[in-house]
Amino acid sequence: xxxxxxxxxxxxxxxxxxxxxxxxxxxxxxxxxxxxxxxxxxxxxxxxxxxxxxxxxxxxxxxxxxxxxxxxxxxxxxxxxxxxxxxxxxxxxxxxxxxxxxxxxxxxxxxxxxxxxxxxxxxxxxxxxxxxxxxxxxxxxxxxxxxxxxxxxxxxxxxxxxxxxxxxxxxxxxxxxxxxxxxxxxxxxxxxxxxxxxxxxxxxxxxxxxxxxxxxxxxxxxxxxxxxxxxxxxxxxxxxxxxxxxxxxxxxxxxxxxxxxxxxxxxxxxxxxxxxxxxxxxxxxxxxxxxxxxxxxxxxxxxxxxxxxxxxxxxxxxxxxxxxxxxxxx
Amino acid sequence: xxxxxxxxxxxxxxxxxxxxxxxxxxxxxxxxxxxxxxxxxxxxxxxxxxxxxxxxxxxxxxxxxxxxxxxxxxxxxxxxxxxxxxxxxxxxxxxxxxxxxxxxxxxxxxxxxxxxxxxxxxxxxxxxxxxxxxxxxxxxxxxxxxxxxxxxxxxxxxxxxxxxxxxxxxxxxxxxxxxxxxxxxxxxxxxxxxxxxxxxxxxxxxxxxxxxxxxxxxxxxxxxxxxxxxxxxxxxxxxxxxxxxxxxxxxxxxxxxxxxxxxxxxxxxxxxxxxxxxxxxxxxxxxxxxxxxxxxxxxxxxxxxxxxxxxxxxxxxxxxxxxxxxxxxx
Numbered sequence: 001x002x003x004x005x006x007x008x009x010x011x012x013x014x015x016x017x018x019x020x021x022x023x024x025x026x027x028x029x030x031x032x033x034x035x036x037x038x039x040x041x042x043x044x045x046x047x048x049x050x051x052x053x054x055x056x057x058x059x060x061x062x063x064x065x066x067x068x069x070x071x072x073x074x075x076x077x078x079x080x081x082x083x084x085x086x087x088x089x090x091x092x093x094x095x096x097x098x099x100x101x102x103x104x105x106x107x108x109x110x111x112x113x114x115x116x117x118x119x120x121x122x123x124x125x126x127x128x129x130x131x132x133x134x135x136x137x138x139x140x141x142x143x144x145x146x147x148x149x150x151x152x153x154x155x156x157x158x159x160x161x162x163x164x165x166x167x168x169x170x171x172x173x174x175x176x177x178x179x180x181x182x183x184x185x186x187x188x189x190x191x192x193x194x195x196x197x198x199x200x201x202x203x204x205x206x207x208x209x210x211x212x213x214x215x216x217x218x219x220x221x222x223x224x225x226x227x228x229x230x231x232x233x234x235x236x237x238x239x240x241x242x243x244x245x246x247x248x249x250x251x252x253x254x255x256x257x258x259x260x261x262x263x264x265x266x267x268x269x270x271x272x273x274x275x276x277x278x279x280x281x282x283x284x285x286x287x288x289x290x291x292x293x294x295x296x297x298x299x300x301x302x303x304x305x306x307x308x309x310x311x312x313x314x315x316x317x318x319x320x321x322x323x324x325x326x327x328x329x330x
Numbered sequence: 331x332x333x334x335x336x337x338x339x340x341x342x343x344x345x346x347x348x349x350x351x352x353x354x355x356x357x358x359x360x361x362x363x364x365x366x367x368x369x370x371x372x373x374x375x376x377x378x379x380x381x382x383x384x385x386x387x388x389x390x391x392x393x394x395x396x397x398x399x400x401x402x403x404x405x406x407x408x409x410x411x412x413x414x415x416x417x418x419x420x421x422x423x424x425x426x427x428x429x430x431x432x433x434x435x436x437x438x439x440x441x442x443x444x445x446x447x448x449x450x451x452x453x454x455x456x457x458x459x460x461x462x463x464x465x466x467x468x469x470x471x472x473x474x475x476x477x478x479x480x481x482x483x484x485x486x487x488x489x490x491x492x493x494x495x496x497x498x499x500x501x502x503x504x505x506x507x508x509x510x511x512x513x514x515x516x517x518x519x520x521x522x523x524x525x526x527x528x529x530x531x532x533x534x535x536x537x538x539x540x541x542x543x544x545x546x547x548x549x550x551x552x553x554x555x556x557x558x559x560x561x562x563x564x565x566x567x568x569x570x571x572x573x574x575x576x577x578x579x580x581x582x583x584x585x586x587x588x589x590x591x592x593x594x595x596x597x598x599x600x601x602x603x604x605x606x607x608x609x610x611x612x613x614x615x616x617x618x619x620x621x622x623x624x625x626x627x628x629x630x631x632x633x634x635x636x637x638x639x640x641x642x643x644x645x646x647x648x649x650x651x652x653x654x655x656x657x658x659x660x
Contacts, residue, residue, distance in 0.1 A: 148492050151646045159641035162478050292638045299633050308622045308629070311489035313643030316481045 079294025163317030409624025493647030
């Protein structure tokens with residue numbers, strides 16, 4: 001990791017020019033600032049907390065609600081703060097727009113704004129910064145996105161294999177033998193992972209892993225109007241869904257088809273979003289510990305700043321039994 | 331997590347009896363100590379660092395050398411100490427014998443000896459304590475063993491997928507098109523993982539993933555005398571090995587067969603054991619950062635003590651290019 005002195009020497013300017021440029025001071029020209037920033041990124045400069053007046057971490061968020069306690073991102077941010085603030089970091093939450101990503105190089109942005117590390121929530125593979133994560137120098141944690149080969153980037157998620165194993169074990173113990181699976185778009189890394197984990201869990205629990213008993217689509221209506229009736233016709237007595245929102249729609253649609261949940265059909269979600277307690281019936285699901293995800297993301301950034309580079313880590317999954325699953329009909 | 335008061339109340343004895351029993355004091359009978367220990371385990375008591383006079387962590391080690399700097403386990407223990415000691419923990423290294431495991435219940439052992447958490451190095455699935463890791467209450471990290479479903483147990487390893495990807499990319503860039511794979515016993519979790527990761531890496535890099543170009547056996551001689559000649563005959567110009575010791579033997583055997591490494595055949599290992607620098611030629615390999623593994627194991631135990639339960643995490647792999655790989659022969 002380069003120091004300001006080294007950057008100054010490489011550019012043949014004074015250390016104070018480098019320092020001013022990196023802190024965005026007004027009395028350095030735009031061209032000089034850009035030159036210094038680019039050299040800093042090239043030389044692997046990162047804002048170490050011990051060199052910062054007020055150490056800061058950033059949480060970038062996109063495609064995910066987070067402002068209200070019932071939003072999925074809310075508790076993740078709370079958890080991140082619970083880790084970072086006692087350790088002396090200010091945490092800034094930044095809505096990640098496409099414009100922001102197009103206007104700035106990621107490393108330059110982080111240096112210029114004095115961030116020692118960043119957590120990303122809700123990124124999709126179409127986001128412009130994704131390409132930069134293969135080479136960035138800033139300690140970075142990506143939630144539910146996996147970038148291979150850059151020591152500065154860590155992937156965090158929950159253990160989907162364990163989650164699906166808990167779900168399938170539970171349904172098997174309730175006597176279900178034909179368990180179906182419904183998923184939204186399998187192009188997304190996370191939904192592909194869960195899909196494979198589900199069938200692996202069937203095999204592990206000695207149930208036939210028949211991919212015909214599954215359906216996926218980009219749009220909910222296709223899942224509900226095409227795949228769901230097909231799985232019911234095939235004799236599925238339980239259906240695991242790729243995520244809670246889909247599970248909730250499946251429950252509503254089952255009611256419309258005249259089926260009682262859980263007496264006629266058991267439905268299990270994934271994520272444990274706050275909504276699950278209030279659906280009819282309350283949705284059984286696999287919990288992602290959101291506060292834990294946030295806290296551990298800070299631990300992981302702090303581990304990187306201590307020279308230990310995690311490639312990825314998974315939190316334990318937890319089965320939450322509410323009222324949407326019951327014994328299989330004889 | 332139960333307190334000493336709660337255990338005392340549940341058993342109808344005084345708190346000081348519980349305290350004495352849990353610290354192994356002599357003026358408590360063996361029967362009483364056992365009763366208290368069993369109740370403590372049942373109630374989920376663990377030795378929290380803040381309640382301990384001298385907080386302690388244990389590193390259990392078996393089937394792995396660690397006493398000399400050139401031993402594989404040495405740097406892992408150094409790394410663990412580097413994390414734990416500045417945080418105020420004493421670290422005790424305990425050779426894990428079958429007798430120790432047969433004589434003691436794991437949780438009871440940890441409580442009785444005042445350990446807040448344990449790291450296990452070199453365990454095999456045949457070790458008696460393996461069964462207890464599905465239910466134990468003590469924060470525990472297993473190196474290269476995966477136990478699903480217990481929030482108190484974390485698996486640590488390096489990112490084998492990334493490591494194999496780096497290895498295959500490197501050989502492909504050197505012009506190798508037929509890359510073979512040799513492995514020791516695929517029954518072991520870690521070697522099975524690497525085997526699958528190797529073929530996944532071939533596919534990812536657009537090379538044919540032909541399992542016929544691989545060989546595995548419980549014994550080195552079978553790998554060397556049966557599989558190696560077969561892979562050579564098939565036209566492999568490079569061979570990736572499941573671990574450095576095997577790669578070293580393969581190099582020696584190639585020399586005996588009159589082949590020059592790397593001019594005639596490229597050999598790549600995995601692990602980066604200290605020996606790799608001293609082989610002829612020095613072995614190119616994929617590094618497991620052993621100090622990082624040790625440090626992060628402490629971070630992970632400490633994260634568990636803070637209520638964040640990791641299921642598993644992987645450190646970044648790193649390609650180390652020495653002299654055992656070269657451009658493929660035209």
